Amino acid sequence: MTETKISETPSIGIKHAKILRGPHQIAFDLTYKCNFRCLHCYNLSGENILNRNELKDNEVVSFIKDVSKLQPYNFCFCGGEPLLREKILYESAKILADNGIIVSLVTNGSLVTRERAKKLKESGVKNVQVSLDGARAETHEMLRQYKNAFNLAVNAIRYFIEENYEEVSIAFIPTRFNYLEIEDTFYLCKELGVDKVNVQPLMLLGRTRLNSDIIPTPLQYRWLVKKINEIQRKYKEPIIQWGDPVDHLIRFRTLTQHCINFVTVRANGDIAVSPYLQLTVGNIKRHSLKEYWDAGLPRIWELPIVKEFAKQINSVVEFNKSSVWFERNIEIDIIDDHLFEEKEVKNE
Amino acid sequence: MNSMIGKPIFKRENLLYERQEKDGFWTIIPKYHPETRELVINRTAREILELCDGTKTIEAIEKELKERYPDVSNELICKDVATTLGRFSRLLIIEWVGENPFLYKREEMIDNIFSLRVAQEDIILKLKSFIDNFQLLKHNVSYWAYSNPRIDAIFEYEYELVMLRYKLFTYSEEFFLLMKDEEIAGLISVSPVKFSGIIKLIITPKEYFTELLRYSVDNLPFISVEEIAKIKIEELTNVPFEDNFKQILLQENFKEEAFLKHELGYNNHIKSYVKMYSQEFIEKINLQKQKMVNK
Numbered sequence: 001m002t003e004t005k006i007s008e009t010p011s012i013g014i015k016h017a018k019i020l021r022g023p024h025q026i027a028f029d030l031t032y033k034c035n036f037r038c039l040h041c042y043n044l045s046g047e048n049i050l051n052r053n054e055l056k057d058n059e060v061v062s063f064i065k066d067v068s069k070l071q072p073y074n075f076c077f078c079g080g081e082p083l084l085r086e087k088i089l090y091e092s093a094k095i096l097a098d099n100g101i102i103v104s105l106v107t108n109g110s111l112v113t114r115e116r117a118k119k120l121k122e123s124g125v126k127n128v129q130v131s132l133d134g135a136r137a138e139t140h141e142m143l144r145q146y147k148n149a150f151n152l153a154v155n156a157i158r159y160f161i162e163e164n165y166e167e168v169s170i171a172f173i174p175t176r177f178n179y180l181e182i183e184d185t186f187y188l189c190k191e192l193g194v195d196k197v198n199v200q201p202l203m204l205l206g207r208t209r210l211n212s213d214i215i216p217t218p219l220q221y222r223w224l225v226k227k228i229n230e231i232q233r234k235y236k237e238p239i240i241q242w243g244d245p246v247d248h249l250i251r252f253r254t255l256t257q258h259c260i261n262f263v264t265v266r267a268n269g270d271i272a273v274s275p276y277l278q279l280t281v282g283n284i285k286r287h288s289l290k291e292y293w294d295a296g297l298p299r300i301w302e303l304p305i306v307k308e309f310a311k312q313i314n315s316v317v318e319f320n321k322s323s324v325w326f327e328r329n330i331e332i333d334i335i336d337d338h339l340f341e342e343k344e345v346k347n348e
Numbered sequence: 349m350n351s352m353i354g355k356p357i358f359k360r361e362n363l364l365y366e367r368q369e370k371d372g373f374w375t376i377i378p379k380y381h382p383e384t385r386e387l388v389i390n391r392t393a394r395e396i397l398e399l400c401d402g403t404k405t406i407e408a409i410e411k412e413l414k415e416r417y418p419d420v421s422n423e424l425i426c427k428d429v430a431t432t433l434g435r436f437s438r439l440l441i442i443e444w445v446g447e448n449p450f451l452y453k454r455e456e457m458i459d460n461i462f463s464l465r466v467a468q469e470d471i472i473l474k475l476k477s478f479i480d481n482f483q484l485l486k487h488n489v490s491y492w493a494y495s496n497p498r499i500d501a502i503f504e505y506e507y508e509l510v511m512l513r514y515k516l517f518t519y520s521e522e523f524f525l526l527m528k529d530e531e532i533a534g535l536i537s538v539s540p541v542k543f544s545g546i547i548k549l550i551i552t553p554k555e556y557f558t559e560l561l562r563y564s565v566d567n568l569p570f571i572s573v574e575e576i577a578k579i580k581i582e583e584l585t586n587v588p589f590e591d592n593f594k595q596i597l598l599q600e601n602f603k604e605e606a607f608l609k610h611e612l613g614y615n616n617h618i619k620s621y622v623k624m625y626s627q628e629f630i631e632k633i634n635l636q637k638q639k640m641v642n643k
Contacts, residue, residue, distance in 0.1 A: 180641070218452045218468055219571065223641050225519050226573040244517045246469075251510050314513070315469035 013258025017298040022070030022290065024261040027275065030060070030089060031080040031267050036108050037145045038131075039214060040173055042205040042276070045080040053268040057088045059285065063269070064092040066288045068099040074127075076104040078275075080267065083111040090123040097124020104128070106171075109156030110149060117159035126166040129198070130156050133173055135184035142177055143214075154192070161193045169196035169238075175214040179224045186231055189238050197240040199228060204320040205276060249274060249310045257301040263289070270329065273300055276319065278329045279309045287335050296340030303339060305332065354446040356409075356433055357402035362441050378439040380632045381566075385439075396432040402445045406433065406454075431457040434464075438566045440632055447640050451571065455527055456563065462533060462556060464563045466571060467523035469516040471532070472509070475523060478532040478551070479507045485551055491534075492557060492593055494550040497584035497612060519573045521548055524564035526556050536564040540574035544622070547581040558596055565600065569625055569633050577630065578622045580605065585617040597621055 031054055034045035055063065067075060075096050082089050082105060093103045104127040105120065112130075120128075130153050134140040137150035144150075160168045170189055172182065182199065189197050202208055202215050216224065228242050252260055252274075264272045270280040271292060281300055282292045289297075300306055309330075313319060334340060360366075365377040372391030389397075395416075399409045406429060413425045434456030436442040450456050455465035467475060482503070486493035499506045515521035519540075526534030534552030538545040545568045552560050569576040581602065583589050589597070602621040611618040 217447050218466075219447055219637075219640060222519055222571055222573055223637070229573055242518060244513070246517070247510065247513060250513050254509055314472045314509075315516075317468075317470045 013256060014299075016261075017259040017296075020259070020261060020293075020298060022067075022072060022293050023263040023298070024073045025076070026067060026072050026074070026263050026265065026289075027076045027078050028063075028265045029079055029267045030077050030082040030092075031085050033084045034079060034081045034108070035084065035110060035146070036081065036149070038108075038207065039143050039145060039211045040175070040202050040206075040208045042203055042208065055267065055269050055285070057085075059269065060085075060088050060092060061095070063265070063284050063289070064095050066284075066290060068095055068101065070290060070293070071099060072101055074102045074104060076106065078106045081108055081111065083107055083116065086111075086116070090119060093120065093123040093125050097126075102126050102166075107131075107156065108144070108146075108149070109153035110146065112152070112156035112159055114159050114162070117156070117163045121163045121165060127169070128160050128165055128167075129169045129171055130160070131173075132157070132170040132185060132189070133175075134178045134181045135188045136181065139178045139181055143173065143175060154188075157189075157192050157194060167195045168193070169198055170194055172197060172199045173202055174199065174216050174221070174224050175202060176216050176220065177214065179216050179220055182224055182227050183231065186235075186238070186240060190235070194238045197238050198243055199224070199241065200243040200245055201316050203245055203276065203316055204318075209320060245276060246313060246316060249276070249313050252301045253307045253310045257299075257307075259298045260301055261298065263293075263297065265289070270331070271297070272329075273306050273309070276313070277309050279306060280329045280331050281306075282333050282335060283331075286333065291335060295335045297334065299340065300334065305330075353405050354444040354449045355402050355405055356400040356437070356442045356444055358397040358400040358436075359441055359443050362443075376441070378441055380440045380626075380629050387439075392428050393432045396429055397436065397441070400433070400442055406449070427457055427460070430454055438563065440629075440636075443636060444640070451567065458526075458556065458559050461528055463527045464560065465525050465527060466567060467516065467525050467535075469513075471523075471525070472512055472516060474532050475516075475525075475535075476507070476509055476512055478535065479512075479549070482549075482551060490553055490555075492550055492552055492554055492590070494547075494581075494589075494593075496546065496548045496582055497587070497616075497618060498582070499548060500584075519571075522568065522571060524560060524567065526552060526560050534560055536560055538564060538568055538579065540568070540572040540576060542574055543577045545572065545576050545579040547579065554592070557593075558600070561596065561600055565623060569630055570637065576625065578624045580620055580622045583619045583621070584612065585619055586615070 032045045037046050077089060096103050103125045105125050106129045109130040132140065132153050133143045140150040140153065141147065157168060157170065172185055174182065186197055201221065204212060225242055228240055231240050264275050265284060266272055269284040271282040271284065272280050281297070332339065362379045363376050364379040367375045369375055369388065374389050374394050376387050376389060378385065396409065399412060410425055410429050413429070414422060417425070433442055434450040434454070437444070437448050437450055438456070451466045452468060455463035457463045482493055482495065485491040495503060505511065521537050521539045523535050523537045525532050534556055535549060536547060536552065537549040539548050565579055568579060581597065600623065602623045605620045605622040608618040608620070610616065
């Protein structure tokens with residue numbers, strides 16, 4: 001047995017946390033409003049109570065300007081459906097892009113017209129991800145619960161490709177009724193010219209909990225992964241990936257706890273430790289993202305409370321232990337609660 | 349989702365041989381099994397098989413037996429049903445309308461204490477603590493603790509929590525577990541690469557090794573995310589297998605396949621043993637998988 005231990009790594013993490021000006025990746029839920037009511041939506045977008053507290057347009061702009069100063073590598077607009085706040089989306093994307101930041105967008109595609117695809121591109125959006133859960137309208141719409149959603153999504157993909165976006169990807173969520181279509185969905189994407197097919201398991205969060213009978217069985221999941229492996233070997237493009245939503249919850253609390261370069265901000269300005277945990281550590285209405293960053297945000301996963309939260313979840317099925325969106329979040333504030341100052345004092 | 353609740357069917361045509369013996373016992377030889385195992389089964393097992401007509405759920409079968417034998421405890425009946433259906437599913441004598449629940453939901457009983465199952469992602473923490481005992485169990489005389497010689501030097505990294513999560517999530521290593529109630533008592537892990545499964549870990553009480561090995565070998569082609577034609581174990585010739593251990597491998601039809609000279613550095617030779625699956629077995633399994641997937 002070799003004696004190489006990971007004990008060398010923490011010092012690198014701690015050093016990076018001190019050096020970095022800000023996060024490299026930021027995900028921002030522009031709104032939780034959504035015109036869809038997807039069976040599996042993990043944050044119950046559509047009728048969420050947080051709607052009332054969402055950042056106002058001027059607050060969004062001020063946040064975006066703040067972010068621009070930090071110059072992250074990538075900024076992603078998520079939701080809800082971000083295009084329901086179209087105007088502020090264009091404005092924000094432009095500010096970010098003018099500052100050299102890659103702007104990404106996640107959308108259900110339903111509101112994307114040729115004109116909007118053009119306008120988003122002109123505003124500076126480079127990467128887009130459209131949800132596509134099958135190769136047939138019937139399948140896609142069973143999950144999305146929205147008439148004509150399939151054609152709208154496919155058209156959105158077409159428009160984005162016509163506009164020559166840097167990267168057009170799709171997200172496919174396997175369920176019992178669509179997992180057999182993975183291959184056909186891949187071929188459809190290939191035909192359309194999609195760059196990437198992201199496949200991620202259903203999580204027992206949000207609306208999925210009310211629809212848990214759509215979760216594939218263990219054998220169906222294995223079949224799906226086998227298919228993905230086969231496709232990967234056969235085709236270089238589009239890239240197809242089987243993504244793990246749990247990985248970061250384990251990785252962040254173990255290997256990389258001393259420096260996390262990824263930040264999630266919710267529509268109401270809450271800074272969440274993970275999109276999937278009900279723990280927030282600040283709000284950009286109280287302090288700027290830069291202030292939080294300098295106060296210890298990159299080291300947030302060192303905090304025992306964060307680790308305790310994350311420890312509950314070591315597998316996809318365990319997401320039902322966390323109650324994101326069903327109850328209020330647990331809120332702490334690393335600045336107002338002096339969490340890292342106390343820690344430094346104790347360390348001394 | 350009632351259609352997903354599996355209903356077992358006894359496939360008499362999948363028997364190569366059957367004979368009624370004395371006192372209600374039967375001898376059977378399964379047709380599709382890689383190596384023929386003559387099995388002597390008792391009356392209860394036979395009765396359970398007869399009840400499997402593809403229309404009854406496990407619960408319905410248990411209920412029927414409870415009515416027939418009111419003096420027998422519920423617990424014993426459930427155990428008998430689990431043991432019979434689990435084992436015979438593996439030998440392809442039982443097939444399922446819907447999904448075979450024994451791989452995941454219900455484990456296959458070995459005796460009153462130990463059972464077998466395939467690891468799912470949510471067992472990760474128990475799996476981690478069990479594997480962390482590897483070194484300790486290596487020195488325990490009642491255990492066998494083997495790790496593939498290629499991973500010896502990187503063992504700690506290979507089974508870091510994040511790596512273990514990766515293996516479970518991508519099914520790039522399957523863990524066949526020996527369970528004592530809800531605790532892991534032993535395991536065999538196998539990495540499926542194209543056409544072969546490579547045994548990575550064996551940590552098991554010696555007396556349960558054969559059962560656990562058979563379970564792993566039988567189930568691998570069924571659940572694997574790669575096509576499997578054989579299963580392989582590698583021996584570092586400097587650290588040869590114990591005689592008893594090797595004996596079991598040979599009994600279970602593992603055959604010497606290759607001798608790789610200096611494979612892991614000078615004088616570190618590797619000898620590999622493989623067990624080939626029969627073509628019929630693989631075809632049969634693929635057919636069954638297809639049926640389940642198309643459900």
